[in-house]
Amino acid sequence: MSVPAAILPALCEHLAAFVDDSPEALVFTTPSGRPIWRGNLNKVIGWSTAVGKLGVPGLHFHDLRHTGNTIAARTGASTRELMARMGHDSAQAAMIYQHATSEADRAIAQAVSAAMKAERKKAKKPAAGSSDKAKSKGKKRG
Structure with a gap:
């Protein structure tokens, strides 16, 4: 899938900071490097806290x-x-x-x-x- 050019700078910055060079590397992980699943998403990234701070608590x-x-x-x-x-x-x-x-x-x-x-x-x-x-x-x- 092609990535929109407007997203590339932030994506490249994330890749450089958090993702190793392996072709099998996950782009987004838990702090311990494990996959993020639906069940651990809120805990790992603090979704509820983030959307609350943004003023959109119902955002999924x-x-x-x-x-x-x-x-x-x-x-x-x-x-x-x-x-x-x-x-x-x-x-x-x-x-x-x-x-x-x-x-x-x-x-x-x-x-x-x-x-x-x-x-x-x-x-x-x-x-x-x-x-x-x-x-x-x-x-x-x-």
Whole structure:
């Protein structure tokens, strides 16, 4: 998976400070170097304390994944592309992150409006050679 350039400086700093050079090295670990699991996440990183200090006590760790995937969905990526990025096997799972937003709704409305205007403009333009037909229409042939 590609890492957004905006995240790279912080990630590189973390890797340099906390991760050894082994290809098998874990990126995030407990202080003793063991894997972080769902059951020990709060204890290891002090999640509840951190979100309390930030003023968002109801924020769950998985909400970070949800936020990142929602941002990815807003880029206009296809459902299949989002599925691949998120590791989902079903479109239904990927669709969870494709929230309707007022900005997206306005953009859709503007695009539909532009398409309609373009079609109207095409419909008003006479086709090549159609002006002669219009003039001769209604005249009796003789």
